[in-house]
Amino acid sequence: MVQHKTQTVAYVRVSSVDQNLGRQLETIGDVDRVFEEKVSGGSRTDRVALLECIRYVREGDVVKVASMDRLARSLTDLREIVDEITGKGASVVFVKEQQTYSRDTEDAIGRLMLNLLGAFAEFERTLIRERQREGIRLAQAAGKYKGRSRKLTVEQLVEVRGLIGSGVPKAKVARDLQIDRTTLYRALARKADDGPVGE
Incomplete structure (x- = not known):
C-alpha cells in the first residue's frame, strides 16, 4: 500500500477582490499548497477554495490559517469546519491564536478553547461593524459622508x-x-x- 505523504496547506481569505492576501501568507509561512479566495465569509456555498481545501486534505495533513476569523464568520461555522477537517484525520492550526486542533487532541479543554476564541473573534467582528456604522452616522451628520461611489x-x-x-x-x-x-x-x-x- 502506498503511504500518503503528509502535506501542510494554507487557507487564506479576504472579503473583496481589492484586498491583499500577502499579510496572511506571511503569517502562515511556507506550505506545500495554498487555497485562496476573495469572497465574504458569509455563505459556505460561495467559498469554493474552502470546499476544495476540505476535499483535498487527508490523514496527517495540516491546514494552517492566519486567524480564526479568516476560516469562519460565526462560532457555529467555525466548529463545523474544524470538525470536518479533523474528521478526515487532518489538523487545523490557527497561527494568531496559537491553537492546534486534531482528532487525536480532541478533549473538553480543547473544545472549550475553540468555543471561547471563536466567540471572541465573532464579538470582535460585531464591534468593528458597530464602529463602522457609528463612524458613518457621525460623518453623515457632519455632511461629510457621500456613500459608496x-x-x-x-x-x-x-x-x-x-x-x-x-x-x-x-x-x-x-x-x-x-x-x-x-x-x-x-x-x-x-x-x-x-x-x-x-x-
Missing part, C-alpha cells in the same frame, strides 16, 4: 444584461467587471433607466 453605468448595465442573457455566469460577469456579486445583483434588480448603480 457608483460602480456600474447605464451602458454597463445593458451590457451585463446581454452577457447574462447569453448564458455567461453572473459570478464571471462580476469578476470581469471587478465588482462584488451583491453590486451586480442590486444592479440587475434596477430598471435600465434608473441611472448608474453602485454598491
Whole structure:
C-alpha cells in the first residue's frame, strides 16, 4: 500500500477582490499548497477554495490559517469546519491564536478553547461593524459622508444584461467587471433607466 505523504496547506481569505492576501501568507509561512479566495465569509456555498481545501486534505495533513476569523464568520461555522477537517484525520492550526486542533487532541479543554476564541473573534467582528456604522452616522451628520461611489453605468448595465442573457455566469460577469456579486445583483434588480448603480 502506498503511504500518503503528509502535506501542510494554507487557507487564506479576504472579503473583496481589492484586498491583499500577502499579510496572511506571511503569517502562515511556507506550505506545500495554498487555497485562496476573495469572497465574504458569509455563505459556505460561495467559498469554493474552502470546499476544495476540505476535499483535498487527508490523514496527517495540516491546514494552517492566519486567524480564526479568516476560516469562519460565526462560532457555529467555525466548529463545523474544524470538525470536518479533523474528521478526515487532518489538523487545523490557527497561527494568531496559537491553537492546534486534531482528532487525536480532541478533549473538553480543547473544545472549550475553540468555543471561547471563536466567540471572541465573532464579538470582535460585531464591534468593528458597530464602529463602522457609528463612524458613518457621525460623518453623515457632519455632511461629510457621500456613500459608496457608483460602480456600474447605464451602458454597463445593458451590457451585463446581454452577457447574462447569453448564458455567461453572473459570478464571471462580476469578476470581469471587478465588482462584488451583491453590486451586480442590486444592479440587475434596477430598471435600465434608473441611472448608474453602485454598491
